[in-house]
Amino acid sequence: MVVQAGIVAMLAALAAVRFTSVAGPAGLRFRHDGAASPEKYLVETMGSGCALLDFDQDGQLDVFLVNGGPTPAYRPKTPLRNRLYRGSGPTAGHKFRDVSDQAGLAPNTAYAMGAAAGDYDNDGFPDLYVSGFKSSVLYHNNRDGTFTDVTRRAGLENRTRWESSAAWADFDNDGRLDLAIANYLEYDYSANAWCGERKPGFRMYCHPQNYEGLPAALYRNNGDGTFRDVSEQAGLHAAKGKGLGVVAADFDNDGWTDLFLANDSVRNLLFRNRGRGPSGPAFEDVTLASGAGYSEDGAAEAGMGVDAADYDGDGLLDLFVTHLDFELNRLYRNRGGMRFSDVTMASGLGRTAVLYSGFGTRFADYDNDGWKDLVVVNGHVLDNVSLYRPDVRHAEPMMLYRNVNGRFQDASREAGEAFAAPRVGRGLALGDYDNDGDLDFLVSSNNQAAELIRNDGGNANHWLALRLVGRKSNRDAIGARITLRAGDLIQHEQVKGGASYLSSSDPRVHFGLGSHAQADRLEIAWPSGKRQVLEGLRAGRLLKIEESE
Amino acid sequence: MIRLVLVLYLAQQPEEGMRHLREALTHSEQGRHEEALRALEKAEKLLPATFQLQYMLGEAYWSRSEFQKARRHFEAAAKLDPRSAQAQFRLGYARQLLGDAAGARQALEAALGLEPGLALANLSMGHLLAGEGRPGDALPFLERYAASRPEDLEARLAIARILSQLERREQAIAQLKAAQNLSPEEKRIYYLLGQAYSAAGQAEPAREAFAAFSRLEAAEAARKRLGQSAPYLGAR
Numbered sequence: 001m002v003v004q005a006g007i008v009a010m011l012a013a014l015a016a017v018r019f020t021s022v023a024g025p026a027g028l029r030f031r032h033d034g035a036a037s038p039e040k041y042l043v044e045t046m047g048s049g050c051a052l053l054d055f056d057q058d059g060q061l062d063v064f065l066v067n068g069g070p071t072p073a074y075r076p077k078t079p080l081r082n083r084l085y086r087g088s089g090p091t092a093g094h095k096f097r098d099v100s101d102q103a104g105l106a107p108n109t110a111y112a113m114g115a116a117a118g119d120y121d122n123d124g125f126p127d128l129y130v131s132g133f134k135s136s137v138l139y140h141n142n143r144d145g146t147f148t149d150v151t152r153r154a155g156l157e158n159r160t161r162w163e164s165s166a167a168w169a170d171f172d173n174d175g176r177l178d179l180a181i182a183n184y185l186e187y188d189y190s191a192n193a194w195c196g197e198r199k200p201g202f203r204m205y206c207h208p209q210n211y212e213g214l215p216a217a218l219y220r221n222n223g224d225g226t227f228r229d230v231s232e233q234a235g236l237h238a239a240k241g242k243g244l245g246v247v248a249a250d251f252d253n254d255g256w257t258d259l260f261l262a263n264d265s266v267r268n269l270l271f272r273n274r275g276r277g278p279s280g281p282a283f284e285d286v287t288l289a290s291g292a293g294y295s296e297d298g299a300a301e302a303g304m305g306v307d308a309a310d311y312d313g314d315g316l317l318d319l320f321v322t323h324l325d326f327e328l329n330r331l332y333r334n335r336g337g338m339r340f341s342d343v344t345m346a347s348g349l350g351r352t353a354v355l356y357s358g359f360g361t362r363f364a365d366y367d368n369d370g371w372k373d374l375v376v377v378n379g380h381v382l383d384n385v386s387l388y389r390p391d392v393r394h395a396e397p398m399m400l401y402r403n404v405n406g407r408f409q410d411a412s413r414e415a416g417e418a419f420a421a422p423r424v425g426r427g428l429a430l431g432d433y434d435n436d437g438d439l440d441f442l443v444s445s446n447n448q449a450a451e452l453i454r455n456d457g458g459n460a461n462h463w464l465a466l467r468l469v470g471r472k473s474n475r476d477a478i479g480a481r482i483t484l485r486a487g488d489l490i491q492h493e494q495v496k497g498g499a500s501y502l503s504s505s506d507p508r509v510h511f512g513l514g515s516h517a518q519a520d521r522l523e524i525a526w527p528s529g530k531r532q533v534l535e536g537l538r539a540g541r542l543l544k545i546e547e548s549e
Numbered sequence: 550m551i552r553l554v555l556v557l558y559l560a561q562q563p564e565e566g567m568r569h570l571r572e573a574l575t576h577s578e579q580g581r582h583e584e585a586l587r588a589l590e591k592a593e594k595l596l597p598a599t600f601q602l603q604y605m606l607g608e609a610y611w612s613r614s615e616f617q618k619a620r621r622h623f624e625a626a627a628k629l630d631p632r633s634a635q636a637q638f639r640l641g642y643a644r645q646l647l648g649d650a651a652g653a654r655q656a657l658e659a660a661l662g663l664e665p666g667l668a669l670a671n672l673s674m675g676h677l678l679a680g681e682g683r684p685g686d687a688l689p690f691l692e693r694y695a696a697s698r699p700e701d702l703e704a705r706l707a708i709a710r711i712l713s714q715l716e717r718r719e720q721a722i723a724q725l726k727a728a729q730n731l732s733p734e735e736k737r738i739y740y741l742l743g744q745a746y747s748a749a750g751q752a753e754p755a756r757e758a759f760a761a762f763s764r765l766e767a768a769e770a771a772r773k774r775l776g777q778s779a780p781y782l783g784a785r
Binding site for chain 1: 613614615616617645646647648650679680681682684706710714736737739740741743744747748755759762763766770773781782
């Protein structure tokens with residue numbers, strides 16, 4: 001009887017989870033400008049990313065939204081700008097205020113793509129890397145509400161590469177965040193081709209197969225505010241890709257952060273971190289044997305966004321990669337020893353989004369039941385795709401998949417209007433912006449308004465959020481592995497670098513605890529090698545945990 | 550069979566509607582699918598709803614990748630003639646493609662109930678069950694299909710994938726070797742072989758299979774590069 005009552009209560013709680021779009025009322029009035037032109041430059045299709053970060057360390061998440069930029073066919077009178085919005089607390093209604101001018105963000109001189117927040121100098125305030133098309137910026141956080149462009153001084157100038165997603169992580173476990181960057185492809189406006197039929201309205205953006213790919217880049221943090229390009233020495237030049245998504249995580253639980261890149265139309269890349277070499281991190285390309293480079297039977301697909309999480313509770317991080325229409329979004333189950341199986345069909349994800357093109361994605365336990373669910377933002381790359389594929393639309397709804405004991409169910413229809421609305425979705429960042437104990441979503445769309453999607457009702461179940469602060473380890477604790485036990489519920493999580501598409505999420509680690517009012521045991525394996533155990537942690541709060549001496 | 554029934558049916562219909570339908574049949578046979586669809590749409594306005602017309606409309610929309618519309622017409626056709634295994638199969642396949650697994654299973658079960666040997670319905674059911682994480686249940690359907698089409702590479706590959714999932718690796722490798730005889734330049738075979746050998750702990754054959762896969766993939770990429778100006782559409 002007690003069990004039945006518990007189940008009824010849980011079902012009632014789950015039925016109540018709804019998502020509401022609140023950007024406008026919350027003060028986020030940002031519209032992305034994708035520089036669309038008749039020239040159909042490929043860059044126009046990409047959209048730009050977004051970030052949830054607490055740049056002023058006041059405990060309230062702030063929002064950073066990336067904008068496009070000028071192209072030879074598009075020179076807006078008012079230069080396009082990325083925008084920073086400061087979040088406020090409950091007394092101010094969790095509203096956001098545009099503080100871009102005060103923060104010192106400059107107008108975009110080139111097309112901006114992604115955002116990656118990370119405290120590279122361990123001063124306690126997140127810095128910001130903004131990747132872009134042949135121009136990228138590293139903003140140092142001055143700890144007074146302003147940022148300084150330190151790109152040149154840091155040695156991160158980019159004049160030649162099309163950078164997409166970026167990930168901060170400490171790849172050599174020296175206590176400092178390094179920077180991994182997915183590079184897309186070799187492209188120049190002057191060599192733009194005509195693709196599609198030669199009749200009015202039918203010109204299309206060209207497929208990436210028309211261009212050469214690029215290897216990923218790795219910049220090692222020298223510890224003095226500068227970085228050194230160690231891509232080649234680290235082994236990343238062994239393979240070219242067409243990188244759009246990147247996630248840095250420890251897939252074999254050996255204490256060294258590995259690197260996965262989602263590539264567009266060529267195989268993904270999985271680099272196993274073999275530990276510190278003479279000049280920093282040393283990687284081995286294990287893509288082929290890993291099974292995570294291709295679809296189940298060896299087809300390279302249009303990889304866009306990516307995330308890693310332990311969806312099935314076996315202690316190993318699995319991978320999820322989003323793709324274009326008619327290519328399924330793939331779930332790769334980690335079987336240990338850097339071997340993955342494509343379980344897309346068996347997991348229930350299957351063909352549920354076959355007509356959609358997935359971009360930003362995150363595993364997110366939106367209902368706090370202790371199982372990692374999945375969120376995907378969709379939107380085709382071609383503005384005129386319906387001329388070629390009548391069942392496919394440019395703007396598409398988001399998808400929400402509920403994880404029920406390791407199998408996914410499409411929960412999009414029950415998620416509310418915010419999920420159903422069609423959009424040309426690109427970036428997705430995850431975080432509890434209103435600190436109410438459930439995960440909200442920030443979405444950026446190409447040529448459309450950014451959205452803040454509030455989770456209403458996810459906190460009906462218990463939860464616990466952690467903010468890990470490294471001492472010997474990097475201060476953001478990226479690379480930390482966490483095991484949480486609450487009754488019969490055991491969860492494994494990592495503080496990861498990168499993930500999603502062009503976006504950066506709240507670094508706090510969120511655990512749903514279901515009906516458990518406390519976490520019985522929490523074990524943290526810090527990147528430094530130190531292990532820390534905490535017991536009897538009351539649910540319903542954000543816990544700051546500093547690495548023990 | 551469907552065509553024969555259609556010809557017989559045409560003889561009994563009003564003149565103008567019949568004319569459109571005849572035109573549609575001719576266009577369809579000559580591969581002019583757009584014209585066939587236009588003629589069918591005209592015929593639909595003039596003729597009563599019949600199985601043949603709905604089925605042909607389903608096929609026409611299918612060929613245009615308009616799967617929602619195709620599904621609706623196959624649904625109508627199946628309703629008009631519940632004894633048509635072919636209509637049930639097409640409906641099941643359309644539902645499967647559109648992500649309606651439960652609806653697909655219902656229609657495929659109906660198709661196989663009417664005609665257990667219907668090869669493509671067996672194949673679809675096998676894929677559907679595999680997709681539901683039931684490889685053991687999927688295998689007999691795929692094997693039934695493969696028995697009727699021993700030269701079908703896709704069936705061999707599907708069976709090999711299922712056997713790998715069931716960790717019957719030696720049998721998977723045997724299927725893949727049979728597939729290799731059918732199509733020695735098919736890169737997927739070598740990828741699956743590499744995975745199977747690798748999972749079985751046979752490093753050297755795995756390395757050889759992956760090397761063959763990489764060689765074939767590079768050749769394919771070079772061919773694609775020659776065909777520049779490809780539009781940005783996902784692979785079907």
